[in-house]
Amino acid sequence: MNLIQIENLSHSYSNTKALEEVSINIKEDDFLAIIGPNGGGKSTLLKLILGLLPIQNGKILKNIKNSEVGYVPQNTNLNIDFPITALEVVLMGHIKRKRKIFGYAKEDIFCAMNSLKQVGMEKFADKKIGDLSGGQRQRVFIARALCSNPKILMLDEPTASIDVKGQQEIYELLKELNKSIAIVVVSHDLTILLNYAKDVAHVNRTLVYHSLKEVQRSVTLSDDHLCEVELLTALGKTQICCNHEH
């Protein structure tokens, strides 16, 4: 089932045309990587899907509620010195939360703990967010986005400034979550493309969609090792061809 249908979406900022005639569907079991050069329009696309920017041209049809689109923004490492625990960060994402005068409602804490459990961080509930590693912190932000039981989880550069081991753990977590939630990741990191994503959308004002299996097959067929530049070049084109010499 299509959870989100995007049809002929265009968006401009004063004189800059950021997106032009972009169409793509997001289905319930998708693991979609959105890649492309700096300034290509990836964040604009994400913001339009999330309703953070008004639609100028084209359509976004959602077969789910807005609250069922979970979002993990970029740069969530900001304000890590703020004295707040992992559990409190997750509670902040609880849309139905009834704030009591002192503390939180029991059912909200139960829900938040459940989200922390989903990302393997329940033992760190009372730790200050600033005392966690980059990878652990990102898991907490994912838990926050899981609070509203999303059908799609959208993440903007989820592994930026996280060490390799932490990145791997985040990807494995996303793979696990993808058993029941569609995952959409904006990333410059090709690991996610090569090992985790099922499909890829290359966004550079226009959008070119590829099934990743087909891309990998065509890129690896002509070579023993996968050249990242070739892969990116191939993804930027409608026709994939990697028969040239190294």
Ligand SMILES: Nc1ncnc2c1ncn2[C@@H]1O[C@H](COP(=O)(O)OP(=O)(O)OP(=O)(O)O)[C@@H](O)[C@H]1O
């Ligand atoms: N608020 C804004 N006002 C004016 N121009 C903007 C604004 N936001 C983005 N742009 C321009 O729109 C284009 C697309 O930007 P966008 O941030 O969507 O790209 P991106 O692919 O997410 O880039 P990056 O990979 O660097 O984050 C760029 O040319 C950018 O300069």
